[in-house]
Amino acid sequence: MKKNWLIYKIHNEQLKQYAERHIKGLLIDIGCGDDQYKEMLAPYVRRHVGFDHLGTNHDKSKADFFASAYHIPVADNTFDSAICTAVLEHLEEPEEAVRECHRALKSGAVAIYSIPFIWHVHEDPRDFYRFTKYGIKYIFEKAGFEVIEVKALSGFWVTFGQLLVYNIYRHNRGALKTLRVVELAGAAIQRIAYVLDKVDRAERWTWMYMVAARKK
Numbered sequence: 001m002k003k004n005w006l007i008y009k010i011h012n013e014q015l016k017q018y019a020e021r022h023i024k025g026l027l028i029d030i031g032c033g034d035d036q037y038k039e040m041l042a043p044y045v046r047r048h049v050g051f052d053h054l055g056t057n058h059d060k061s062k063a064d065f066f067a068s069a070y071h072i073p074v075a076d077n078t079f080d081s082a083i084c085t086a087v088l089e090h091l092e093e094p095e096e097a098v099r100e101c102h103r104a105l106k107s108g109a110v111a112i113y114s115i116p117f118i119w120h121v122h123e124d125p126r127d128f129y130r131f132t133k134y135g136i137k138y139i140f141e142k143a144g145f146e147v148i149e150v151k152a153l154s155g156f157w158v159t160f161g162q163l164l165v166y167n168i169y170r171h172n173r174g175a176l177k178t179l180r181v182v183e184l185a186g187a188a189i190q191r192i193a194y195v196l197d198k199v200d201r202a203e204r205w206t207w208m209y210m211v212a213a214r215k216k
Contacts, residue, residue, distance in 0.1 A: 006190040022110035025080025031087035035062035069097040082111040098143040105215045114210045145213035152206035159207040161193025
């Protein structure tokens with residue numbers, strides 16, 4: 001089991017549910033990274049177009065083109081839907097990027113974003129912000145979107161458990177790595193956290209939100 005199995009399981013299940021309701025036609029994937037959602041979203045779209053910035057640490061062969069999230073090189077009202085997963089926190093001007101997405105979408109098109117709330121610093125130094133559900137709603141409405149839904153992807157236990165796993169993996173070396181102690185402990189923690197989150201889902205401690213917003 002991967003050290004981040006838990007969060008990917010929850011995130012991708014929710015993304016698929018949102019896709020079934022909102023994704024269609026020509027899709028733009030903003031900050032597509034390794035293009036990991038192309039296969040998942042294929043049943044819902046006519047074409048999946050992904051782009052990233054030239055300085056990305058991901059596989060550059062996966063992007064259809066390279067551009068800034070602030071300046072997508074397409075005409076107004078081009079795309080039928082958009083996704084942007086765990087990208088907004090890495091942008092110096094997140095509101096500007098949301099406005100650019102709004103410009104590139106057709107009227108009535110839906111954008112799906114996943115945005116962290118409680119999470120460790122990652123991909124530094126390009127890690128700038130964390131967002132509450134109220135901040136998310138404010139930014140999207142200010143950019144001209146109608147917010148359809150904002151969902152917390154976890155409660156306290158998933159957030160705490162997954163961060164604990166990331167922390168213990170810092171010590172995954174030497175005898176601990178040879179004996180798979182950290183790996184086995186990480187797997188156990190993730191499974192326990194998943195169950196506890198079902199019993200006690202305190203969403204104010206979520207690690208991430210997912211928002212669906214429609215261009216008016």
